[in-house]
Amino acid sequence: MRYYRSDGGGSVSLIAADDSAAYDLSETEAEPTSFLELASAASLTDRTVDDVARGLIGEAPTIELESVEDDLVRPIDPDEVWAAGVTYSISQEARQEEGGLAESYLEAYEGDRPEVYFKATPSRTVGPNDRVGIRGDSEWDAPEPEMTIVLYDEEIVGFTVGNDMCSRSIERENLLYLPQSKIYAKNCAIGPCIATGETVGDPLDLEMHMSIERDGETVFEEETSTAELVRSCEELVDYYTRYNEVPEASVLLTGTSIMVPDDVSLEEDDVISIEIEDIGVLTNTVEQL
Structure with a gap:
């Protein structure tokens, strides 16, 4: 259901x-x-x-x-939101030209240990039809569509759609600036619902689609599949919970499946739509912070 x-x-x-x-x-x-x-x-x-x-x-x-x-509204009020990174080849390939950062991303993609990082608190997380934020000190801002795991007592109880908003210009400037590029007001959206495993079936076999509209015109559109995810949900959850005080209710974004090109950056009032097969469509409007 x-x-x-x-x-x-x-x-x-x-x-x-x-x-x-x-x-x-x-x-x-x-x-x-x-x-x-x-x-x-x-x-x-x-x-x-x-x-x-x-x-x-x-x-x-x-x-x-x-x-x-x-x-x-948000289908769940998670105590914490975490995310995994560089779990799709497109995510690693998009960073090959980022100077000294490229090697670090390649190692995270190919290594035994995935990148897992803290993303948001409930106050920073919005739901369907709410506004997501872009930082005023960033020049390149992008949505990151992600199939998202819902956890209760460290067990997978469902899946939702996630948008891991990112200030790419800040991330690209220095890898140590990653927290600032990822963690800020209205930096994450989840919704529109939670679909259980009974409904989703194989979470690594779902079609995904994302579009960005501006003034009624589509400025970016692309689709992919969670079959491109190189790590299992269980593996990502294992590393997230390992030696960690995990709260009762949390969500884990599983990595960026679609990367917008360098010449596309979010602007005020852009409309982002992310659809994942068997889950639903998450739609948010952009707010300049």
Whole structure:
């Protein structure tokens, strides 16, 4: 199933959708308002999140997803957001001309240990239809579309779409500036929903598409597949959790699958759309910070 959160009318609703209908689980006796409540119940009863949801669907009213599209909020409020880097060949190849940085990226791509870094707190993370930020001291800014793992108690419980916003000019200037290029206000977006493994199937076999629109015109568009990911989800989670105090709820972005060229940089009011097969479309507008 896919799980959405809607904040229409000032109250948050948790919506579960399958191929036949969408159900407002918040209108059941249990009144769950977050995916984490389902994940917690599943963990305590040794069931899957979908099993818990199916136990509620019988008493849940059906709704039209289209009626709440404008009210969707982050499908999860993660305690922390982390990310993996240089996990696609396109990411490594795009940095071959970056002087002294190229060797470091190649080593991360080919090495046994993946690049895993802290990305955001909840206050820096936005949801569908919210604005993502670009820094005022950066000259080249890019969205980075990423299939994103949702974790509960260090276990994979679902997948969502992520946008790992990056100030490329700052990153390119010096590798030690990477945290500044990655961590700032409104630096990450996730959504529009969480899709469970039952719905996604093989997470390394999903088509992906990203577009950037400016004043109604498409300035960039490209597609790829998570089949190009060179590391498994389990491997990335293993390194993320290794010797780390991992919070109860977190998300892990799995790496940049599409790289915009040097002559494309985000501007105020650009619209970024990232679609991942079997999960959904994450759309955000750009804000100049």
